[in-house]
Amino acid sequence: MLDRGGARSRHAGSRRFPQEPAVAAGVMRSAGPSARPALALxxxxxxxxxxxxxxxxxxxxxNVSLDMAPELRWLPVLQHFDPDFLRAAMAHIVGDNVPKWVLELIRKTVRMLELFLPKPFIGEIRGMCDALNFQLADCILLNLVYESTxxxxxxxxxxxxxxxxxxxxxxxxxxxxxxxxxxxxxxxxxxxxxxxxxxxxxxxxxxxxxxxxxxxxxxxxxxxxWWWENVIAALFQRxxxxxxxxxxxxxxxxxxxxxxxxxxxxxxxxxxxxxxxxxxxxxxxxxxxxxxxxxxxxxxxxxxxxxxxxxxxxxxxxxxxxxxxxxxxxxxxxxxxxxxxxxxxxxxxxxxxxxGNECCQPREVHDQDQKPGLKAGE
Known part of the structure; x- marks a missing residue:
């Protein structure tokens, strides 16, 4: 029987990380009669x-092709969704989860912040923003919201x-x-x-x-x-x-x-x-x-x-x-x-x-009977 998922103590159940990664090739094996990979789930x-x-x-x-320019990669995906639904959903998520002072700060400094955010991610965000006619600052904040919750x-x-x-x-x-x-x-x-x-x-x-x-x-x-304060500072540290x-x-x-x-x-x-x-x-x-x-x-x-x-x-x-x-x-x-x-x-x-009620009644994401954001026929 394991206690707390196998944790004996912080030190006994942990290890220091090596200075350099070991170079070893992993071999995929089957996981039963259906020949599922060992990397099973x-x-x-x-x-x-x-x-x-x-x-x-x-x-x-x-499919998202990394061979395409970052600004273009996600555009084929967007074509499968109602743009009005996407704009409304994104505005709702940002409006309900981003403090007003953060929204104002990012909107004022977005051009400077754009220089600090790494490629290809900022290019991909910009491409979707342009396609949806959404403010770049709000698109950046949308990506930060998912980091915090x-x-x-x-x-x-x-x-x-x-x-x-x-x-x-x-x-x-x-x-x-x-x-x-x-x-x-x-x-x-x-x-x-x-x-x-x-x-x-x-x-x-x-x-x-x-x-x-x-x-x-x-x-x-x-x-x-103090999530937002730390994040804004860290972003400018690249x-x-x-x-x-x-x-x-x-x-x-x-x-x-x-x-x-x-x-x-x-x-x-x-x-x-x-x-x-x-x-x-x-x-x-x-x-x-x-x-x-x-x-x-x-x-x-x-x-x-x-x-x-x-x-x-x-x-x-x-x-x-x-x-x-x-x-x-x-x-x-x-x-x-x-x-x-x-x-x-x-x-x-x-x-x-x-x-069930045994844990926490989580607010989960995937299960759905329909997808109202998808265009008809998708």
């Missing part, structure tokens, strides 16, 4: 008010055959809008799928992604307070957005170890938890990040009983906060399932706990 559940029996529908799938539960686990599973749900307070903006994206290089992820229309970052046959990544918010680093890592890292190194070491605009899964036994880790670097790195240790890790939105070595214990039900469910019985279906059912 990168799941984003959703559905405000959905019953436990409801099955989340898959969001629409689009991602409440999640991520699980990385290893079954008794050494296969790695990675699951997550992602909750936002404005899920009624986002479930109609959610999409899966295949990012193409030279006409081939380089990596995939789940995101929202107008948002160029990723909180959930997979590099085929290499690794998976999910991000969970780590709330440290620090990366949390979700942009996930996308960069998926694009550039060649294996699990290189991905963990990049996610642990790159300066960020805010604290976060990065959860990474690989393709070979023991390739699973939770990285607790400060803005400047890693605060803690917590690896899978199946030989000593830690065959799964559960990360929500608080440090794994600390007690769960009152009124928000999403960790204990997940741990109970995993222990009840057992390592030998871990499967895609079992992990999916475990995430369905978050539709």
């Amino acid at each position: 990168l799941l984003l559940l959703a559905g405000a008010g959905a019953s436990a029996a409801a099955s989340p529908q898959a969001p629409p799938l689009f 991602a409440f999640c539960t991520s699980i990385v686990a290893q079954d008794s055959r050494g296969h790695i599973y990675h699951g997550r749900n992602l909750d936002y307070a404005f899920g009624n809008l986002l479930r109609n903006l959610t999409m899966d994206v295949q990012f193409l290089k030279n006409g081939q799928v380089a990596f995939t992820g789940t995101t929202f229309v107008g948002y160029v970052g990723l909180w959930t992604g997979q590099s085929p046959h290499k690794f998976t990544v999910s991000g969970n918010e780590r709330d440290k307070g 620090h990366s957005l949390i979700s942009w680093l996930i996308r960069t890592t998926l694009s550039e890292s060649e294996n699990f170890e290189a991905a963990v190194y990049k996610l642990a070491k790159t300066p960020l605009i805010a604290d976060v938890y990065y959860i990474v899964g690989g393709t070979t036994p023991k390739e699973g880790v939770v990285i607790t990040r400060n803005r400047g670097g890693p605060a803690d790195i917590w690896p899978l240790d199946p030989l000593n009983g830690a065959w799964f890790l559960v990360e929500t939105n608080y440090d794994h070595w600390k007690p769960v906060p009152k009124g928000d214990d999403r960790r204990t039900p997940a741990i109970k469910a995993l222990n009840a399932t057992g390592q030998a019985n871990l499967s895609l279906e079992a992990l999916f059912q475990l995430h369905n706990l978050y539709y």
Whole structure:
């Protein structure tokens, strides 16, 4: 039986990160009769008010070609959505979640800020803004809003055959809008799928992604307070957005170890938890990040009983906060399932706990009966 997802203590269950990434190729293996890969699951559940029996529908799938100019990459995607709906949704999200002083500051300094934001992300944002006739400052703020409000539960686990599973749900307070903006994206290089992820229309970052046959990544918010003040300062220091680093890592890292190194070491605009899964036994880790670097790195240790890790939105070595214990039900469910019985279906059912009253009644995003933002016939 594991305590708190396998955490024995901050020091016993963690390790210092090496100075250089190990160079090792991961081999993709099958995960059962259906020949699913060992990198078996990168799941984003959703559905405000959905019953436990409801099955989340898959969001629409689009291709985004990285061979195109940044300003043009997302335009084929926008053609599938009603522009009036998109403008109204984006204005609502920004208006309800951005302090007025931040909105005024960004609008006044947007041309200067544009020089500090890295390529290709600022070009992609500008291209969508121009297509929707939306202010650039508001489009930048839309991307920042998603950085500040991602409440999640991520699980990385290893079954008794050494296969790695990675699951997550992602909750936002404005899920009624986002479930109609959610999409899966295949990012193409030279006409081939380089990596995939789940995101929202107008948002160029990723909180959930997979590099085929290499690794998976999910991000969970780590709330440290004074978010907007810290973020504005960090942006002008050229620090990366949390979700942009996930996308960069998926694009550039060649294996699990290189991905963990990049996610642990790159300066960020805010604290976060990065959860990474690989393709070979023991390739699973939770990285607790400060803005400047890693605060803690917590690896899978199946030989000593830690065959799964559960990360929500608080440090794994600390007690769960009152009124928000999403960790204990997940741990109970995993222990009840057992390592030998871990499967895609079992992990999916475990995430369905978050539709019930046992945890937290999260505000999830994906489940929908229809997508009013999509044009007729899509």
